[in-house]
Each structure stands twice: as C-alpha cells, then as structure tokens.
Amino acid sequence: xxxxxxxxxxxxxxxxQLSPTDQxxxxxxxxxRLVTFVQQRSSSRxxxxxSGYTTPESSRHSVVDILAVAQGHRLFKTMEDVEQYIxxxxxxxxx
Numbered sequence: 033x034x035x036x037x038x039x040x041x042x043x044x045x046x047x048x049q050l051s052p053t054d055q056x057x058x059x060x061x062x063x064x065r066l067v068t069f070v071q072q073r074s075s076s077r078x079x080x081x082x083s084g085y086t087t088p089e090s091s092r093h094s095v096v097d098i099l100a101v102a103q104g105h106r107l108f109k110t111m112e113d114v115e116q117y118i119x120x121x122x123x124x125x126x127x
Contacts (some may be wrong), residue, residue: 053118060114070096 047058074097110112 033051045089051088053115056118057111060111070094 047055050058108117
C-alpha cells in the first residue's frame with residue numbers, strides 16, 4: 033500500500049458523506065480538471081511528434097485520451113448544467 037493510499041481512502045469516505053448533488057459536483061469538477069490535463073498532455077505529445085521525437089506512450093491511447101477528444105463526451109459542460117439538471121429532476125419528482 034502506498035503512502036498516498038490512506039489519504040485517498042479518507043477523501044473517498046468524505047465524498048461518500050456528501051449529498052448526491054455535491055457528489056455530482058465533485059465528479060464534474062474532477063472531470064473538468066482531468067480533461068484539461070489530458071488535452072495539455074496531448075498537445076505536448078503533438079509538439080514532440082512534429083519535431084520528430086515521440087515517446088513510446090505516444091502511439092497508445094488511453095480511454096481518458098479518447099473521451100477528451102470525443103464529441104459530446106460529457107453530458108454536463110459546466111457546474112451550472114449539473115445544477116440545472118438536478119433542479120429539473122427534483123421538480124419532476126415533486127410533480
């Protein structure tokens with residue numbers, strides 16, 4: 033078990049204690065950050081490829097890489113979209 037594992041597990045426990053709405057907000061925020069990271073990483077790989085230098089990993093594509101460039105890869109584009117969806121679902125439940 034790595035030294036980071038206890039911290040990770042503590043975070044998971046804390047997230048599980050949040051409301052479903054806040055859990056969705058956490059997922060959305062992390063997704064946005066991950067997509068940005070992957071896009072920046074992909075951009076630097078493209079620059080490496082144009083200079084003739086490629087890394088062994090550059091020929092492989094992870095699922096995250098594929099999702100980052102796929103059209104419509106996320107249902108929600110912003111936190112406001114998530115909150116609007118949740119409000120609409122709640123309104124539907126109340127009717």
